[in-house]
Amino acid sequence: MTIYLTLLNGTGYVFDANDYMELRTKHRIIGALVGTANSKGWSCSEAALPVELTKCETQLLIEEGIADLVSKAAALTAPPTAEMVQAYKSQFEAGLMAQADALKAEKLRETERHVEKILQGKRNKLLKQGKQEEAAALTANDVLEEIAKSVVFERQNALVELPISHMTKHSARLCTDPVYDISSLKYRVFKDLWQRGKFVSSGEAFGADFLVYPGDPLLYHASHIVIIQDTPAIRPLELICKVRLSVIVNKSCVFAYEEAEGGRIAYQTVAWCNPSK
Structure with a gap:
């Protein structure tokens, strides 16, 4: 089944959780969670769907026939009809009612666990007021009915606009134009590393082009930083700078470049050696 990526800001976005899990587990495409909704509401520190893919990831998925890129701008920006509104x-109200029912059911379950203590407390209160007959007639069902009537669902505390895939009843335009230059050295390095079975992500946070992981980044730290060179030659000070950076972050430093003959991607790993140790 084809996976559809939504074109936004010049790259592909994934809105469906199942699609994202397939891309991550089967195709080693990581992307970045950029949504801010979670089970506790809205948060700027905990990310959720959708997933933003890099342009290299988007172009690779299209080139490999794993996914199609579509634009939903026309359909999603068109004014809704009266029927759609x-x-x-109706769907919004149904969602609120379902949450209200869930709240009431949970409150009743909690009350049932302590119903005997609650019942005894209410009877004692009635006895202090001199209402012996009412105290004797009070039952557990009366307590549960009272709790059910007292539960108030505050709409401002409701969970709404949960991150889900777009509605299926809309049109989309298939995008065939390249998202990234497939002849560029950076894309070719990314594709080559991916074809070698690696997990690859952006390395901007570490002053590099890519980070390479031995497995899923949820389970492993990056093992290498990859720096792309236009030529095999590198200035000594830049070499020292990049290698010392890799040592600080406890990763191996790899320089990637194109060989003069044949155009093959080559890699050079440089290790920092301290003779005093």
């Missing part, structure tokens, strides 16, 4: 309102 009514359908949304």
